[in-house]
Amino acid sequence: MNQILAPQSRPVRWREMAAYTNYLDRLLNHHAQGKDRDLLLVSDGSGHWWQQLTGGVSLYRLVEQSKRSVLIVREPRWPIRHILMLSRCQENDQIALAWAERLAYAEPAMVSILPIVPALPRLHQMGEYIQTPTDILLSPATLSGAVLEQYARHLQQQGISVRIALHRGEPDTQIRNEVAIHDPDIVLIAAETEPRLVRWLCGELIRPLLRWINRPLLIGKLNL
Secondary structure (H helix, E strand, C coil): EEEEEECCCCCCCHHHHHHHHHHHHHHHCCCCCCCCCEEEEECCCCCCCHHHHHHHHHHHHHEEEECCCCEEEECCCCCCEEEEEEECCCCHHHHHHHHHHHHHHCCCCCCEECCCCCCCCCHCCCCCCCCHHHHHHHCHHHHHHHHHHHHHHHHCCCCCCCCCCCCCCHHHHHHHHHHHHHHCEEEEECCCCCCHHHHHCCCCHHHHHHHHCCCCCCHHHCCC
């Protein structure tokens, strides 16, 4: 696991970061099974809101350019007992699911899966937020409901405790509420691979997250 210092930031306390890095090395090697688990760990010590705002731009560029999964750490938290996985109910969720399984199985830890309920695309918004009702989202008759059930069943078959989390509001608000209420030790999300215009129209998660998240944030890519 490689480690670098994020641009425009001050170093996280080095002893704490060294201990956290050693902890992650042991954790990942426990479940490596001989496969390449290359992970880029970024120590980001942005403390003030304005540092996180400007530093978030540099971090986002780093995430976009990296071919490896990236773990951004502002405040190391261990041992990992609670994992928050962000889901869009899309195919690349499998990347985040694989990381959730690996971390939770080795520790062990509980996994919360938060399906992000998107707002209407920007071109169709009329000033008032409109959201798919959560009972429709979780219905087994819908694709999203079936996918969430599949994720939960897969983790449970590995002996991992799972809960499905639901919040209303804008996507970023949903994540903020879940983090504030249930206090996860690490947040997982698959990298957003859609073209930038599509992300702008339909909403993106990673760029807003980088402006405020104070938990370790693992952005998974297809290097597993």
